[in-house]
Amino acid sequence: MSGLDTPLTPLRFLGRAAEVHPDKTAVIDGQRRYTYAGLSDIVTQLAHALRGSGVQPGDRVAYLASNSAELLVAHYAVPLAGAVLVAINTRLSCDEVQYICDHSAAVMLVGDAGLLRELKNAKLESVREVVETPSVDGDYVNLPGTIRYEELLCRGSDTPIRWEIDDETRTIAINYTSGTTGRPKGVMYTHRGAYLSSLSQQHHQNFDVYTRYLWTLPMFHCNGWCNPWAVTAASGTHVCLRAVRGDAMWALIDAEQIDHMSGAPTVLTMLASAPEAHLLERPFTIATAGAPPSPTTINKIRALGATLLHVYGLTETYGPYAVCEPKPEWHDLDGDELSRRLARQGVGMLTADHTRVVRTAPDAQGQLVDVVADGAEMGEIVMRGNLVMKGYYRDDSGTTDAFAGGWFHSGDLGVMHPDGYIQLLDRAKDVVISGGENISTIEVEQALMSHPAVADVAVVGVPDEKWGERPKAFVVLASGVLVNEEELVNHVKGRIASYKAPRAIEFIIELPKTSTGKTRKNELRDAEWGRAGIRIQG
């Protein structure tokens, strides 16, 4: 860089918002409201307090907190102090939280009392201080062995700190993967990547100064897709939501005139099926990811008057890397065809690189080979560039493996359509191999979801003597609706190739899910293979 280039950092976004819109509401959390000047003040105070508590540049500061003003503040205060934010998934077990604190060697842990209480048996070797944040009403439980957040803040001062960083490749945050199997990996985000990802989120979700963003997406999840920074870049307003329920969402949507939110398809279903659901009175954008929204879900959201934006990414890509960018000519498509288009994962975002789908085997020179862009040949989705992580923390071999051939390997299987849009067909580990054919469990799930009786579904491969594997579906029925296995199988056969139809359907009350709303297919699969012996995957 030339001498006067300023290193890129999302810290600048708060500095700018506080300078340009000091009196505008930045954060709403229950009865508390902070202006941008107020947010800037508390961030400065906390950054000093962290330094005053012995947090050194590069140290990790862990948070175990719901979507609160405190966790939003942390996205600025921790890096402003020169430290690295580790926002931990609030639904993890005590053992998992302890693993993340140990692995990241976090020197401080800040969190909600209710969440910290669950850690009473944990041994946090590296953590020197545990800080209890106030409840939404400002109360403290005063857990033993903790100090109050206010007490921490008192160590700080209001001396301004420049919203700058000396090196844009420094790590701003480490996010641990919520993989369905194995130990979580620590994904390192840089200031540069977070800045550029934020600009893409701002552009594609169209955040502006009038934006009122409802925090239905967990902030601990890929740093809330960088939205703590992106909404602030646009000087929009953050509205915190600590517990995602249908009634609470609608109460805030109406009271706070929300116009943007994001979440997994589960959240969309909750939104659409709540008794409070009603036609929205203003333009309203919902970004969704985590699983392709089913055509049924897409239609439900459109019926509310909201616009659905389908984005795709992983923890390793700062959250969304690709967007199913709508084209002006899609206006003329009918609902079903539009739903099919919107179910695709799309193209790299504005500040991302190209997205590729490559064959499992590289060519003779070790180069990755693109699949044919025919919407049929399945390959692995790979990405690279500024919206891809710096690497896994303390895991060089994992990093090297993930970047084989110079591209980050997502582990997701998909196809490239002739128009350059990718479509995710399955996780590599979920795909069902039946008689030598790949069957996308997502495709089977979508066919089942299009039946009105089906509220939720998961398809996994189960052993089959003749075909090796066959798909089996676990179906949660919509309340008050009855349907039998035969009818559902016939429904699927009317939509996709017969050999993809499930061999069996099991009706269950609830699917096992990860804390971010992904179905734990490995649990369903393990139970099935436990019955039939060990499953070996090539």
Added chain:
Amino acid sequence: MSGLDTPLTPLRFLGRAAEVHPDKTAVIDGQRRYTYAGLSDIVTQLAHALRGSGVQPGDRVAYLASNSAELLVAHYAVPLAGAVLVAINTRLSCDEVQYICDHSAAVMLVGDAGLLRELKNAKLESVREVVETPSVDGDYVNLPGTIRYEELLCRGSDTPIRWEIDDETRTIAINYTSGTTGRPKGVMYTHRGAYLSSLSQQHHQNFDVYTRYLWTLPMFHCNGWCNPWAVTAASGTHVCLRAVRGDAMWALIDAEQIDHMSGAPTVLTMLASAPEAHLLERPFTIATAGAPPSPTTINKIRALGATLLHVYGLTETYGPYAVCEPKPEWHDLDGDELSRRLARQGVGMLTADHTRVVRTAPDAQGQLVDVVADGAEMGEIVMRGNLVMKGYYRDDSGTTDAFAGGWFHSGDLGVMHPDGYIQLLDRAKDVVISGGENISTIEVEQALMSHPAVADVAVVGVPDEKWGERPKAFVVLASGVLVNEEELVNHVKGRIASYKAPRAIEFIIELPKTSTGKTRKNELRDAEWGRAGIRIQG
């Protein structure tokens, strides 16, 4: 940067637009229309042709062209070939164009026949080949000593070139200043700076896929404020306009459903005063800069139903660096107060740094000292960061001077308002020093412009035995309106302090202007001081 970070370059914007919206109209130039796939093809073809013509990485390729598809293509093809674009002001004299070609050592010159013809007496030592572009109707004059643009293109091929660069700090363009005095300086833009500036333009002008941008701003002027890249980043449509006239503007606005344009206040006046002017039927944004728009101009534009966005910058800052960012609460202001707010230059853009106003003298340690943010203390506007040039080409001492104290010195005088918005009061060389007081000629001009009889005005300092200097006004009257000097002076005294009122008013038919619409105050001043002796400025 970590190994997988992709160097920032605006080339990526065209690569992405062609990938996502291949069939969308990218460029309209007369009867010619290019889709994004077509634009990408011709850019690739030309990049190969430049390489095939012996253009080496880092070589300068000069263009002397009106706002045409060819000049837009050049913004991508020249850097894609690894070369540096030098887009020359089309209104310069033969001698000036020769100076720029010589100074930049351009190896090729591409341009409109009508403009190249004026160079018949020029000796272009470094230029190995001159290329004539077609007229808007596709015709060639076949000037002696030139080859046809089509002939150049034929040397290329359609082999794809990656929309990538190996080093984001490489120079993408050199733009020569249109200073009112002295030899022009070559301002170097980097790929990184152009990329980040484009993202700011896209954000603040709100370019999206539906944008239809009318090219009223010369593309040679600061690379059209980076809009050849910014509109493409949003996959919007460029509508070329080769000669800026009121009737031509309105014809395209109506026929092509334009919703964005930019230009100096002169262009706004032309737009508003054209016989074809009418209320606009769709949201329409006009970005303006070059001089603060007078409240009168602001009101005229608002009467058309357009939104005025006031931006501020210099050739050295990729065009706009600051924006008078509207605040939601401004909705409640009355027209006059709103006009006063909008006349300010504002705050650094999203990807820019902070903007400072500093005292002329640094402190004892050589540090720049901010003026008091009281809207009264005058100082120099300074900027830095990614939206500030890499330096002056082949002028290290000029670069060092410009960056004294680590900030780029604009040479513009202004104040910092209490709300953090800057206001430009004058060019350092234009300010009138009268009895020890600084008088902003812009302030006096705005007071005069608010009189309905005044169509255009320039104020300069003229010698005064008692006060040293006093302001004198050169006034162009609106057609069919008569007013005398006394009435105008009284009008000014009713608006600003009496000592700032012009000592004399001279009515003239037209003000001398630079090719970018700035008044050549030095000519007016020199004429006055020529009458009274040499003017010495401290």
